[in-house]
Amino acid sequence: MTTSAAPNNLEAYWMPFTSNRSFKKAPRMLARAKDMHYWTPEGRKLLDGAAGLWCVNAGHSREPIVKAIQEQAAEMDFSPPFQFGNPKAFQLATRIAAMAPGDLDHVFFANSGSEAVDTALKMAIGYWNVQGQGGRQRLIGRVRGYHGVGFGGISVGGLSPNRKIYGTMLAAVDHLPATYNRVEQAFSRGEPEWGAHLADELENLVALHDASTIAAVIVEPMAGSTGVIAPPKGYLQKLRQICDKHGILLIFDEVITGFGRLGYAFAAERYGVIPDMICFAKGITSGTVPMGGVIARKGIYDAFMKGPDHAVELFHGYTYSAHPLACAAGLATLDVYEKEGLFERARKLEPIWADAVHSLKGLPGVADIRTIGMAGAIDLAPSPVGPGKRGFEAMDEAYHKQDLLFRIAGDTLVLSPPLIISEAQIGETVEKTAKVIKAVA
Numbered sequence: 001m002t003t004s005a006a007p008n009n010l011e012a013y014w015m016p017f018t019s020n021r022s023f024k025k026a027p028r029m030l031a032r033a034k035d036m037h038y039w040t041p042e043g044r045k046l047l048d049g050a051a052g053l054w055c056v057n058a059g060h061s062r063e064p065i066v067k068a069i070q071e072q073a074a075e076m077d078f079s080p081p082f083q084f085g086n087p088k089a090f091q092l093a094t095r096i097a098a099m100a101p102g103d104l105d106h107v108f109f110a111n112s113g114s115e116a117v118d119t120a121l122k123m124a125i126g127y128w129n130v131q132g133q134g135g136r137q138r139l140i141g142r143v144r145g146y147h148g149v150g151f152g153g154i155s156v157g158g159l160s161p162n163r164k165i166y167g168t169m170l171a172a173v174d175h176l177p178a179t180y181n182r183v184e185q186a187f188s189r190g191e192p193e194w195g196a197h198l199a200d201e202l203e204n205l206v207a208l209h210d211a212s213t214i215a216a217v218i219v220e221p222m223a224g225s226t227g228v229i230a231p232p233k234g235y236l237q238k239l240r241q242i243c244d245k246h247g248i249l250l251i252f253d254e255v256i257t258g259f260g261r262l263g264y265a266f267a268a269e270r271y272g273v274i275p276d277m278i279c280f281a282k283g284i285t286s287g288t289v290p291m292g293g294v295i296a297r298k299g300i301y302d303a304f305m306k307g308p309d310h311a312v313e314l315f316h317g318y319t320y321s322a323h324p325l326a327c328a329a330g331l332a333t334l335d336v337y338e339k340e341g342l343f344e345r346a347r348k349l350e351p352i353w354a355d356a357v358h359s360l361k362g363l364p365g366v367a368d369i370r371t372i373g374m375a376g377a378i379d380l381a382p383s384p385v386g387p388g389k390r391g392f393e394a395m396d397e398a399y400h401k402q403d404l405l406f407r408i409a410g411d412t413l414v415l416s417p418p419l420i421i422s423e424a425q426i427g428e429t430v431e432k433t434a435k436v437i438k439a440v441a
């Protein structure tokens, strides 16, 4: 098949978040996928320990989702989302709103997590403006947070390499401290006992900047990209209380935690905390067609529904907002999640997954292991050459020698399999990972 044949020139494609030069010397090519596996162009089968990039929660190329996309492409390829609507956009928004807790019941569509984040940040600042509190412009993120790569997302984000060469970004931003502390939390399963008090740092930021200048706080309920940092017990509840006390909006970036990763439709449900907005992407279409979005509470939507009837209420949106293919994929994906009970499945597998991943404790160079939901991270001690090298070697070894795919964050190996993973495949993932760890030690 020509589509899966290996290309003969790798130069033109500038790859994202990739060491381009080493890749082009020894490519890690993926050409086909089904359920829990990828295949290389040569036909070697790899176990997917990463759900692609945290997104393929229903497993790869699932028939009902593929069919829905094919049928939609034939029926209507594109429809303009400004001033016109396609029926599936309304159906999908209704389904998502029904899955979200509380009065989070209006859905705005974008095409990625980064766009979802920019949308939520703009909605927050815009909301205060239309409420007559235009002074509330400051945004609070968190150290080690990842909110995509738009200027808004990197401004509130807390990963230095993603920020440091990009100039001033958004001006009025501050950050909460990260919640990770190895001494207090090493080898934790689920939410660590230590660390709820770190939410009190928000009080210090309010004291410094004054609440009247703060629009919103944005956090990942579980920090994924940086290497799986679960929220300390009580931390998110505390953040909600402090935001309420000072009238600050709380945004959960659930691009990774949405759609089953923590055993629920949203982490907001797992933690019993209702944010003012939820950012989603990835799992909404199980990675098949790009889609992201924001779920906003009724009060936020209502605040904008003012002025003459013919007037646009929010000057924001994308050509591909609510793209028909993405909407069709989203509806079919939610059907699969529901019919196969994949969120409940994740919840049931969580202790089995945690036991399996934590069994890697004691292997050479393993400095910490964290698990939460169907996610796990293994911190390896950095190589003497410097940080990042051992992690990179591990990913390379996994692909080339152990027929396993996972993500790395520096020297941290990150596992986040599709939610259809069997218990035997959990065992296989961990066995392969153990071989990788020994090989790079």
Ligand code: PXG
Binding pocket: 053, 054, 111, 112, 113, 114, 115, 117, 146, 147, 148, 149, 220, 224, 225, 226, 253, 254, 255, 256, 281, 282, 292, 407, 408, 414
């Ligand atoms: N927010 C969060 C919480 C994310 O995890 C984004 C926003 C941005 O989404 P887009 O669709 O614009 O990429 C993300 C993305 C990793 C990894 O290795 C994680 C992401 C992206 C790439 C790699 O953990 N998350």
